[in-house]
Amino acid sequence: MHMIIVGCGRVGSTLAKELSSEGHDVVIIDRDATAFRRVGENFTGKTITGIGFDRGVLTSAGITADSAVMAVTSGDNSNILIARVARELFGVSNVVARIYDPRRAAIYERLGISTVATVAWTSNRIRQTILPHESEPEWSDPSSTFQLVERRVSAHLAGTTIEKTEANIVLLHRVSTTEVPARSTVLQQDDVIHILATAQEIAAFDAQLSSAATSHNGGHS
Amino acid sequence: MKIIIAGAGSVGRYMAEQLSKFGHDIVLIDTSAKAVGRVDNQSGNIVGLVGDGCEVSTLANAGAKDADVIAAVTGDDEDNLVISLLAKQEFGVPRVVARVNNPNNEWMFNEMWGIDVSVSTPHLLTALVEEAVAVGSLVKLLSLEHGKAGLNEVTLAEGSPAIGKAISQLALPRESTVVAVIRDGHVVVPTPDTVLHAADEVLILATGDVESELGNALIGNK
Amino acid sequence: MFGRKKSASAPEVPSVVGVNISEAPRRERTTIVGKVVRMQSKPAHGLPTMVVSIGDETGTCIATWTGRRTIGAITLGRRIAITGVGTDASGILTFVNPEYQLLI
Numbered sequence: 016m017h018m019i020i021v022g023c024g025r026v027g028s029t030l031a032k033e034l035s036s037e038g039h040d041v042v043i044i045d046r047d048a049t050a051f052r053r054v055g056e057n058f059t060g061k062t063i064t065g066i067g068f069d070r071g072v073l074t075s076a077g078i079t080a081d082s083a084v085m086a087v088t089s090g091d092n093s094n095i096l097i098a099r100v101a102r103e104l105f106g107v108s109n110v111v112a113r114i115y116d117p118r119r120a121a122i123y124e125r126l127g128i129s130t131v132a133t134v135a136w137t138s139n140r141i142r143q144t145i146l147p148h149e150s151e152p153e154w155s156d157p158s159s160t161f162q163l164v165e166r167r168v169s170a171h172l173a174g175t176t177i178e179k180t181e182a183n184i185v186l187l188h189r190v191s192t193t194e195v196p197a198r199s200t201v202l203q204q205d206d207v208i209h210i211l212a213t214a215q216e217i218a219a220f221d222a223q224l225s226s227a228a229t230s231h232n233g234g235h236s
Numbered sequence: 237m238k239i240i241i242a243g244a245g246s247v248g249r250y251m252a253e254q255l256s257k258f259g260h261d262i263v264l265i266d267t268s269a270k271a272v273g274r275v276d277n278q279s280g281n282i283v284g285l286v287g288d289g290c291e292v293s294t295l296a297n298a299g300a301k302d303a304d305v306i307a308a309v310t311g312d313d314e315d316n317l318v319i320s321l322l323a324k325q326e327f328g329v330p331r332v333v334a335r336v337n338n339p340n341n342e343w344m345f346n347e348m349w350g351i352d353v354s355v356s357t358p359h360l361l362t363a364l365v366e367e368a369v370a371v372g373s374l375v376k377l378l379s380l381e382h383g384k385a386g387l388n389e390v391t392l393a394e395g396s397p398a399i400g401k402a403i404s405q406l407a408l409p410r411e412s413t414v415v416a417v418i419r420d421g422h423v424v425v426p427t428p429d430t431v432l433h434a435a436d437e438v439l440i441l442a443t444g445d446v447e448s449e450l451g452n453a454l455i456g457n458k
Numbered sequence: 459m460f461g462r463k464k465s466a467s468a469p470e471v472p473s474v475v476g477v478n479i480s481e482a483p484r485r486e487r488t489t490i491v492g493k494v495v496r497m498q499s500k501p502a503h504g505l506p507t508m509v510v511s512i513g514d515e516t517g518t519c520i521a522t523w524t525g526r527r528t529i530g531a532i533t534l535g536r537r538i539a540i541t542g543v544g545t546d547a548s549g550i551l552t553f554v555n556p557e558y559q560l561l562i
Contacts, residue, residue: 068314069340092290092314096344103348103505103525118292122322125555127526173530174560190557201560204530301485325554328485328545346503348524350554 018145019044019076021067021097022088026113028053029138030085035060042076045088068096073105080106083145087113087137095119098128111144113137121191127205129167148221153209164217168206169224175202182220183212237261238303240329242289242319243310244271247335251307256281263298265289266310289319292326300327308351309335317341317349324350371435372396374451385443387415390454392436397456404428409449412442474539474559480516482544482551489541490519490553491561494534499527512538519544519551521558529558537561 016039020027023045031054035041041060045051048064065072067088078084084101086094091114098112111129114120120130131140143150143165152162163185177184178198186209187196202208210217237260241248244266252264256279265285266272272284287294289308300306306323308316316334323329334349336342336356345354360378367375372393376386392398398406403414403426417424418437424430432438440450476491477483495518496511506527511518521540523529532538542556 070343071340090314092312092318096314096317099348099525100344116291119290122292122326125557126524127529168530170528170530174536176562199562201531201562203558203560326543328543330545343503348503348505348507 016040016146017077017079017082018042018085019073019078019082019101020085020087021045022086022094022113023047023050023053023062024087024089025053026138026141027085027087030087030141031060032058033138033142044072044076068093068100070100070104073100078105078107080108082107083109085111085113085141085145087141091115091119095123095128098123099126102128109145111141113141124190124205129205129207160213161211162214162217163209163211165207165209166220166224168202168204168208170204171226172202172224173204175223176200177202180220180223182210182216184208185211237305238299239263240265240295240298240300240303240306240323242266242306242308242315243335244268244275244284245309245311248307248309249275251309252282253278263303265294265298290315290322292322295319295322295327300329303327303329305329305331305333307333307335309333311337313337313341313344317344317351321350367391372455374447374455376447377439385441388440388442388447388450390438390440390450392432392434392438392454394434395456396432396434396454397452398432398438398454399434401432402428403430403432406432407449407453408440409442409444409446409453411444412440412446412450415439415441474561476514476539478516479512479514479519479551482519484544484546484551486543487541488544489539490514490544491539492519492537494532494536494538497532497534508532512540517551519553520548521553521556523555531560532558 018034018039018041020031020043023043027043031041031043035058043060044063044065044067046066051062063076084107086097088094094112098110101107101110111131113133114130115133117132120132123130129144147166152164154163177196177200187194188207210220239255239260240263241252242265244264252262253276256262262282263285264272264275264282265287267288269286272286275282285298300323306329308319310316320332320334323332332351333353334345334351336345336354339356339358342356345351363375363377367389371391375389377389378387414426416439417426474491476489479490482488492512492514494510495513498509500507500509505525508523508526510521512521539559539561540553540556542553544551544553
């Protein structure tokens with residue numbers, strides 16, 4: 016996958032190195048060229064010095080609607096700008112913005128932008144959001160029968176009740192609230208849910224999510 | 237009117253001081269107490285607030301709920317965009333004015349970020365320089381009403397088809413009106429019978445896309 | 459072995475309470491419950507904007523979402539609740555990027 020990371024701090028450089036070594040096509044952008052020392056000499060991705068919400072810079076980074084964009088600069092406002100430009104101008108649906116101030120996160124989630132609060136394991140959290148199907152489950156039981164995984168509701172699945180999905184959705188995060196949802200809750204696009212189920216059941220749910228995977232969620236297309 | 241100004245740099249402070257003299261109630265916000273402290277509150281209408289305008293709580297404390305206008309004039313475009321979005325979305329402030337620092341960002345300063353009017357100093361300066369030097373060209377000085385109306389200026393060059401004609405005789409497009417003629421340093425209030433001379437600076441207010449028609453009437457075919 | 463529990467203890471969805479559109483205050487956080495009566499996609503400055511008209515028995519209001527053309531399951535006839543700060547932007551009660559809840 017084509018991945019664009021804006022911000023070559025600790026989180027950005029960690030993501031860049033990891034994703035690049037996994038074979039993804041990674042471009043990392045930072046205003047300050049000296050920040051690129053963090054990715055080291057063996058980094059096989061591309062580095063671009065520039066402002067991450069600048070249209071020209073993103074174009075030169077090869078951004079397309081199928082790219083994944085991670086806005087992980089040290090500034091909440093920059094990250095929001097990057098996320099909106101990526102989504103709205105370039106039609107990218109796979110966008111994550113890191114937010115330091117959780118109070119601001121709620122407002123941006125209303126714009127449909129996936130946000131990740133800064134925590135000790137931020138780069139893992141961001142990875143899970145960008146590559147949900149290639150990430151380890153958050154938890155498995157000792158017999159490895161049951162897994163706890165996180166998923167983001169697609170436009171396709173929106174409008175379906177939890178009951179109808181037949182999946183054991185144990186937690187629902189929407190805008191600023193996280194709660195144990197009622198089975199009659201109607202799922203909405205961009206809801207973040209946690210499913211506790213067998214790998215098979217999770218795969219069945221994933222099939223429901225991606226039935227129309229080619230349609231971009233609210234993007235510009 | 238109740239006006240919130242976010243950014244107490246020289247621009248924000250100047251705005252606060254001027255607007256307060258007209259009797260408006262001003263709240264001036266900045267993260268720096270020093271910057272806020274520098275404002276000259278002679279009128280007594282300025283309240284300083286130390287805080288981050290990008291936070292809903294700060295805007296709430298500043299009285300955004302009742303504000304008539306918010307001006308996001310910090311030196312940081314990202315902050316100005318976020319302040320504007322919050323002001324429009326969370327508080328419904330009727331008029332949001334924002335400053336563009338870097339002209340490359342100007343394309344974002346519109347309703348997509350809750351902004352009603354944006355002001356780009358480099359852009360304005362360029363237009364004013366053009367106005368000063370460009371004789372015989374149409375210069376757009378100012379955009380109004382979300383870009384639906386524009387104030388344009390032409391200094392009539394020697395070969396202009398408008399010279400010697402009365403304003404009523406000019407083939408001006410329907411959606412335009414001559415609002416002033418500046419001649420020898422005086423403003424001539426235009427009437428339909430006002431006859432234009434060479435070197436007259438003609439100011440026209442126009443809605444719609446009428447640049448080429450204005451050009452034809454006042455500059456002639458190149 | 460234990461039998462699959464059918465979540466008898468899971469909470470019920472609380473019913474959403476809103477104010478009538480005709481009585482909605484301006485510039486205050488408000489919830490409106492109604493039905494989608496019109497959907498428009500209005501590009502602005504080259505970017506998509508979604509404009510949805512929502513009606514209840516007392517009137518109609520508008521919810522605008524910037525930067526998007528569609529939102530999953532927001533379609534004509536859908537019962538929906540929106541929460542946000544309303545203004546009289548275009549002469550009609552308007553909400554920009556409100557929170558929304560799809561109702562059955």
